[in-house]
Amino acid sequence: MSRRFLFLLPLVLIAALGIGFWFGLQRDPQALPSALINKPVPEFSLAAIEGSARGFRRDDLLGKVSLVNIFGSWCLACRIEHPFLMELKANGVVPVYGINWREPDRQAGPEWLDKFGNPYRLVGDDPRSEGAIAFGVTGAPETFFVDRKGIIRYKHAGPITRDIWESKLWPIVQRLRAES
Amino acid sequence: MADRPAPARRILVLLTVLAGLAGLAPDSAHAVLPEEVLADPAHEARARAISRELRCVVCQNQSIDDSDADLARDLRVLVRQRIVEGDSDDEVIAYVVSRYGDFVLLRPPVKGATLVLWIGPVAIVLIGLLALISYFRRAGREAESAGR
Numbered sequence: 001m002s003r004r005f006l007f008l009l010p011l012v013l014i015a016a017l018g019i020g021f022w023f024g025l026q027r028d029p030q031a032l033p034s035a036l037i038n039k040p041v042p043e044f045s046l047a048a049i050e051g052s053a054r055g056f057r058r059d060d061l062l063g064k065v066s067l068v069n070i071f072g073s074w075c076l077a078c079r080i081e082h083p084f085l086m087e088l089k090a091n092g093v094v095p096v097y098g099i100n101w102r103e104p105d106r107q108a109g110p111e112w113l114d115k116f117g118n119p120y121r122l123v124g125d126d127p128r129s130e131g132a133i134a135f136g137v138t139g140a141p142e143t144f145f146v147d148r149k150g151i152i153r154y155k156h157a158g159p160i161t162r163d164i165w166e167s168k169l170w171p172i173v174q175r176l177r178a179e180s
Numbered sequence: 181m182a183d184r185p186a187p188a189r190r191i192l193v194l195l196t197v198l199a200g201l202a203g204l205a206p207d208s209a210h211a212v213l214p215e216e217v218l219a220d221p222a223h224e225a226r227a228r229a230i231s232r233e234l235r236c237v238v239c240q241n242q243s244i245d246d247s248d249a250d251l252a253r254d255l256r257v258l259v260r261q262r263i264v265e266g267d268s269d270d271e272v273i274a275y276v277v278s279r280y281g282d283f284v285l286l287r288p289p290v291k292g293a294t295l296v297l298w299i300g301p302v303a304i305v306l307i308g309l310l311a312l313i314s315y316f317r318r319a320g321r322e323a324e325s326a327g328r
Binding site for chain 1: 238250251254255258277278279280281282283
């Protein structure tokens, strides 16, 4: 390169920086990469919520492809995805397990499920974030995709919508099911 | 006039007081609730030190020691639980990192993926210095040859 064009170098550098920022700033700083992808579900064991006989623990997830959904009655976005989870249950698409995270009291979670319906195969009560921390959860709702061997394969942060399910999440379930 | 302190000294006093306040501030900002505090002061001191290194994943620019978020509180309790159960400091931190990744460490570890983070600023300053040096050398040479 001729020295005559050296004056362009800072411009090129600044343009490159600008492009980097353009894309960098569009990323959601709240969306963290999960440290648990392709790792086994950590050991956890949660008590039953009120009115339910059985809690939810790690070994419940073995032997099938399943979803683990973090929710709470206080969580607005959980309310948004809830009808879709009910639909998944009604159509027997995939078993969804629930972690009822940090309810203000023992009644709030069960009341919420009574009122809107319970889309979960099992629900664990998680008042002290034991389950949430086991899954490295930062907010609700979050949904984890677990394969037959109990390995976490995918994490979806935020509500599950029909669009996201059809374009992204259902193919993941199918792929995991196709594995031996 | 003589009984009043010189302006310079007044400013010095003011700066000293401000520095003292600034020194106090970080420690008074912690969010640990009384019922969380461990009975054993040595355990509690270790828990505090560990908590200051861990990022609150909800608020992100605070440590869990500083944050009032519910999840930060539960993480503080977990850190204390593990200390009481006999974990070493490194084991407690490794446990939290295994759940949340290196992101929870307010001081990221030096390794392949974070090398740019650690070396980048130093490298940029060095490149700038080299560019400056070469520029002034050339300017010096040109001035010399022009002066001849």
